[in-house]
Amino acid sequence: MSEFPQAVREAWHMVALSSDVRRGQARKITLMDTPIALFRNGEGLGALVDRCPHRNYPLSEGSVRDGTLECPYHGWRFERDGTCRDVPGCSLDNVDISRLSAKALRVCERHGAIFVTFGDAAPAAPPLPPDFGNPDLDHFWWQQGTWQGRAFDAIENVMDPFHTGHLHHGFIRRRDKRHPVELVVESHGNSIAMTIHQSAPDHGIMSRALERDRTCSVSHYYPPTTVQARWEGETKLTLCVTAIFTPATDGTFTPFARFSTPKGFAPSWLKQGAIRLFLNPVVAQDRRALEKQHRVMQHFGQPRFVSGPGDILEDRLHRLWKGETIASGEDPPVAARL
Ligand code: FES
Ligand SMILES: [Fe+2]
Incomplete structure (x- = not known):
């Protein structure tokens, strides 16, 4: 069991x-x-x-x-x-x-x-994050089969901006050209969000192509298995990705992603094609990383993590995963280079 x-x-x-x-x-x-x-x-x-x-x-x-x-x-x-x-x-x-x-x-x-x-006490329908069914947006689903690793580690991966310049060097950010950013964490009791404020766009090719007018991005964890990342432009949403990590077994999970973009800027099929093209290598990198991380944890019998200065969510993700509530409020902004 x-x-x-x-x-x-x-x-x-x-x-x-x-x-x-x-x-x-x-x-x-x-x-x-x-x-x-x-x-x-x-x-x-x-x-x-x-x-x-x-x-x-x-x-x-x-x-x-x-x-x-x-x-x-x-x-x-x-x-x-x-x-x-x-x-x-x-x-x-x-x-x-x-x-x-x-x-x-x-x-x-x-x-x-x-x-x-499995829960008799679960609400009548699954709680869904904002814009999940918004008819003013184009939506498409992307699924990727079943991955090796723990669903929770995948959630932490998506909520963690510090790996994006390193693991995804060249695609999202660049490890040799980091930007000064300000990270703001907001706890909402039963969910948590991290906003990245930056004055210039990232140097990765994907960021350049898909989100040129971005002013900030927000990653919001809705326990237990949903993370929504939103990229906001000067006036409106440019891209919203809702990722759901369903635990299949202790060591495998099934990720689903729902992409939502404003209607009108380009035909839906074109946006889908572009997003898939740019995201494929990034997703493959995360998939390999989670698999390798999991193999090490299995070898040693259990995870044993040391948190560094970039792990500003501390144990809050894990506490939310376990169903705990966390103190609401905004953390002081953290300056970093991503
Ligand atoms: S009907 Fe006999 S095993 Fe299902
Ligand atoms: Fe990643």
Whole structure:
């Protein structure tokens, strides 16, 4: 059994894109070490723990028939709420069918994303960050398969500006041409944001191409698994990226990113192409770094981190991840070179 904090276990988690599970299809996903069979019938989505209650065959390998998920082994059929509807060759007339149910999980679909929760006390729908469904913006989803590493370390990576000039040298910032910046951290009790104020744009090619009129960028962590980065120009938003890091197992996670840009400045497909082109190498660098970091932590049995002067969020990310609240307020600005 994996060791995720209770707050993480009981939250809503994005597990797939809507387009990954078409009507009449079933698909297996893994959330915090639990395999889940997602399927879609004419009424909507079902999420069943991926274990047939009969002889424990994986339900995700079944087919959707007459709106139910049919187990490939003996053909028992299950509704979206887990109710057993059919045991082929037998009558269910005098059978207590509640004993035959598959375990159903709460599932919810918003803006092209599928969310699942194990938590009975989770809110009716997943809380979403600002602009997630804003119709005035162009949005597109980007998914990257399953990565090696811990979801929490990926969150810390995205919230950490100090690796961008070094690991992503040339793409986002440059290690040989650092800019003076002012970092402002704002704690909101159950989330935290870091704003980077700088007077000149970054020297990396990606920053030059995509966010020329940027005046500040904000990274906001919404626990447990969402980070939203916003690049603001003189008057308006230029780019907003919402990254969601879903823990698949203790040592793997599934990242999803939603890109939102103002309508009108260029056609959506062109923006998508440009963003993918520039971001691909950056994402690959992060992916490799998280994998290597994870291998070292596994080798030594556990993480053992020393925080330096750039780690200005201190333990607050980790405390929020665990479901704690943090004292609200703004830290004094920190001068740094990025
Ligand atoms: S194992 Fe699923 S129907 Fe028998
Ligand atoms: Fe990075």
